[in-house]
Amino acid sequence: MDVRPAGEEDLAGFLTLAGQVEHWFGPMVDEPGFHEAVRAHIRRSTALVAHGRPADGRQPLGGLLFDAGPPTYHVDWLxxxxxxxxxxVGRALLGEAVRRFVRQPGSIEVVTFGADHPGAVASGARRFYERLGFAPAEPAAPGPEGGSRQVYRRAVDAAVPVSEAWRYGRAP
Structure with missing residues (x-):
């Protein structure tokens, strides 16, 4: 699998990914604001895209938008x-984001589904973040589709090689 910074040519792939999850996250594909958010991350080099082997096709296997401002880093979209x-794929994207962007101790936050949201189990998002050492924190504002959301947070210590731990499936 190849994880690399996204370029403008990857916008269509991000829209394809967004189309697969709009039923959980609300409208994105036809939203100019989403297009601009992806382009802004691409310009800042904080958008990553994962591609598989040629047999996986031309569409990306995953995409990530990351806010690299310490001391609180944010997974804006994964x-x-x-x-x-x-x-x-998700582990590889997040591991690469940490390797590239996390330079100081602090925390990484992501807003994901609340426990009662239909996507919480179906998407596997909460379980995914928990496996990577994130812990549920405070509730967040509901999503555009009206579903509950929750902040997940993980401390980052400069002495712990987070990206290496994630690469091998161990949360420190």
């Missing part, structure tokens, strides 16, 4: 294609 789920 989506893995249906064909990539359970294959380490």
């Amino acid at each position: 989506v893995v294609a249906e064909t990539g789920r359970g294959r380490g």
